[in-house]
Amino acid sequence: MPAPPGFRLPPPLQVAWLIKDPAGFYEAGRRRYGPVFQVRFPGLPPEACVASAELAEEVFAVDGGAGRAGDIRRTFVGPLVGEESLLCLDREPWWRHRRLISPPLHGRAVASWRDTIAEIAAAEVAGWPAGTPFALRTRMERITLEVIMRVVFGIRDAERLSRLRVLLPELIALGGSAALLRLPPKTRERALSSPALLRMGALPTTRYVRARDAVDTILYQEIARRRAAPIPGATDVLSQLVAARDEHGEPLTDQELRDELMTLLQAGHETTATALAWTFERLLRTPEALDTLCEELTVDDDGPYLGAVVKEALRARPVILGAPRTLDEPVRIGGYDIPAGWYVSASIPLILSDPDVFPEPGEFRPERFLGENAAGANKGWVPFGGGRRYCAGAQLATLEMRVIVSEVLRRVRLTAVRPGPERPRLKNVTLVPARLTEAVAWPVNARFGSVGVGGV
Ligand code: HEM
Numbered sequence: 078m079p080a081p082p083g084f085r086l087p088p089p090l091q092v093a094w095l096i097k098d099p100a101g102f103y104e105a106g107r108r109r110y111g112p113v114f115q116v117r118f119p120g121l122p123p124e125a126c127v128a129s130a131e132l133a134e135e136v137f138a139v140d141g142g143a144g145r146a147g148d149i150r151r152t153f154v155g156p157l158v159g160e161e162s163l164l165c166l167d168r169e170p171w172w173r174h175r176r177l178i179s180p181p182l183h184g185r186a187v188a189s190w191r192d193t194i195a196e197i198a199a200a201e202v203a204g205w206p207a208g209t210p211f212a213l214r215t216r217m218e219r220i221t222l223e224v225i226m227r228v229v230f231g232i233r234d235a236e237r238l239s240r241l242r243v244l245l246p247e248l249i250a251l252g253g254s255a256a257l258l259r260l261p262p263k264t265r266e267r268a269l270s271s272p273a274l275l276r277m278g279a280l281p282t283t284r285y286v287r288a289r290d291a292v293d294t295i296l297y298q299e300i301a302r303r304r305a306a307p308i309p310g311a312t313d314v315l316s317q318l319v320a321a322r323d324e325h326g327e328p329l330t331d332q333e334l335r336d337e338l339m340t341l342l343q344a345g346h347e348t349t350a351t352a353l354a355w356t357f358e359r360l361l362r363t364p365e366a367l368d369t370l371c372e373e374l375t376v377d378d379d380g381p382y383l384g385a386v387v388k389e390a391l392r393a394r395p396v397i398l399g400a401p402r403t404l405d406e407p408v409r410i411g412g413y414d415i416p417a418g419w420y421v422s423a424s425i426p427l428i429l430s431d432p433d434v435f436p437e438p439g440e441f442r443p444e445r446f447l448g449e450n451a452a453g454a455n456k457g458w459v460p461f462g463g464g465r466r467y468c469a470g471a472q473l474a475t476l477e478m479r480v481i482v483s484e485v486l487r488r489v490r491l492t493a494v495r496p497g498p499e500r501p502r503l504k505n506v507t508l509v510p511a512r513l514t515e516a517v518a519w520p521v522n523a524r525f526g527s528v529g530v531g532g533v
Pocket residue numbers: 146163164175229340341342344345346348349352396397399400401460461462463464465466467468469470471473474475
């Protein structure tokens with residue numbers, strides 16, 4: 078069997094096309110070559126993209142043996158999150174971390190954060206300008222950052238919180254900047270560790286190391302406090318991770334805890350803010366859906382339509398481009414042999430627009446996830462990836478989305494600044510709305526017993 082067909086363009090031109098028009102690039106691949114096709118990016122092995130919901134399961138099945146997800150991520154985000162991060166580990170070390178991290182991010186622990194998330198959202202909305210355009214994604218980032226600091230890191234001290242409110246956005250911006258991410262790995266390593274280069278305060282790499290060291294100091298202090306004096310009944314992730322023991326009765330080391338906190342910050346903050354920005358971007362351009370949702374919110378602040386809106390937003394505007402794995406052994410998918418050493422990737426936006434599973438995929442239609450339609454739609458719903466490496470924070474992310482959408486819409490009426498849809502723009506491996514969801518907030522109409530925007 079042949080390897081999958083693909084574009085004949087040289088790799089630098091493929092990456093240029095991807096950056097200019099991410100949705101169009103992958104769409105063209107599916108249109109020309111079908112549900113399994115090959116793409117090439119400079120300096121990386123060939124990648125087999127899988128574009129149908131049915132075949133996606135075969136990609137995720139490689140987590141059982143032939144494929145590793147950590148390998149690729151280590152190249153890109155290793156320096157940001159550390160070597161002991163769940164994102165970058167594979168095989169047994171990954172499994173040990175995953176078993177320890179999963180319980181604090183599931184079930185009752187997550188449900189117990191609802192009120193805190195609602196309070197954070199309400200406080201943020203109260204400060205929004207009335208009648209003046211602003212970028213909703215920036216506001217969403219403030220909320221999701223606060224959620225990470227309070228329910229994941231479990232920080233209560235007001236002074237530490239206010240220092241992190243300055244340091245973390247700086248760290249994330251510098252860490253995600255092209256200056257750092259696009260450097261060849263060896264040059265980057267040198268810039269991050271050479272004492273001579275680290276004396277040059279204007280270099281982005283030096284500024285990054287300084288911000289990271291300042292954040293690390295706070296995180297290590299927080300870890301030491303939690304070890305010395307556990308907070309009884311605390312449900313934050315750090316408290317639970319400090320108390321967790323593996324099957325040999327061993328706890329996570331300080332370094333492992335620090336790397337996992339950084340992982341949850343990097344994996345959970347911008348992704349959720351972007352997903353929220355898209356949810357509002359879609360709602361503001363689909364008045365029937367917005368009206369139905371606002372109607373439901375008058376009687377139920379976490380009803381079925383809200384759940385369906387969140388699912389449909391994650392489907393119609395997925396945040397992550399793909400869930401790639403490095404192959405240690407050849408696999409056969411969709412009639413093609415994909416050689417060892419290649420990447421194989423579930424192409425999330427293509428799977429979520431597979432017309433066999435999501436009829437008229439371009440339409441924003443939360444009803445797909447309600448009633449008898451739901452079973453089929455749920456099967457192809459992969460915004461959080463799949464297999465063993467399925468997003469560890471999916472429950473927290475969807476709770477945040479439901480609570481924050483509800484808090485916002487019960488407090489303000491939002492309108493779009495421009496009627497046309499915002500186009501997806503590539504930011505690292507995430508797809509953000511090109512204008513960051515430009516909107517205007519107005520005092521809410523009487524049906525919610527007006528709370529009003531701050532300053533109105
Ligand atoms: C809407 C928001 C989010 C989206 C769309 C998203 C999406 C994803 C995707 C696609 C993956 C890769 C899955 C795969 O390779 O099969 C992933 C992994 C991961 N996510 Fe999320 N995520 C979100 C929010 C969060 C949050 C809030 C957290 C935690 C605070 C989080 C933590 C993680 C971690 C730790 C992994 C790595 C899991 C592993 O390799 O075992 N994510 N996420």
